[in-house]
Amino acid sequence: MVALMELAAARVLVPVLAPGELSVGVLVDVVHTAATPPGVRVRATARYLGREGKAHAFEVVAYDPAGEIGRGRHRRAIIDAERLVRGAAKRGGAA
DSSP states (O other), X not given: OHHHHHHHHHHHHGGGOOTTEEEEEEEEEEEEOSOOOTTOOOEEEEEEEEEETTEEEEEEXXXXXXXXXXXXXXXXXXXXXXXXXXXXHHXXXXX
């Protein structure tokens, strides 16, 4: 559910990304409001709320055919993709 919420928000930002940029999640604060049976299709929406400092804020909601299953807030930052890769490489941890 949370991954779908993040994906919905990331898709909202795609039109504003410059070449070489991507968005990354920096905060997820969600609650599950209902259970979904195994195998049931789930969808998520993201509504842009504006900037919060350097991050972009969203209201995210997830649904199954019976209704809402979760909601919350999510923030994403726009970063340089190469910088992300360099920073990750410095951390190491590769198996």
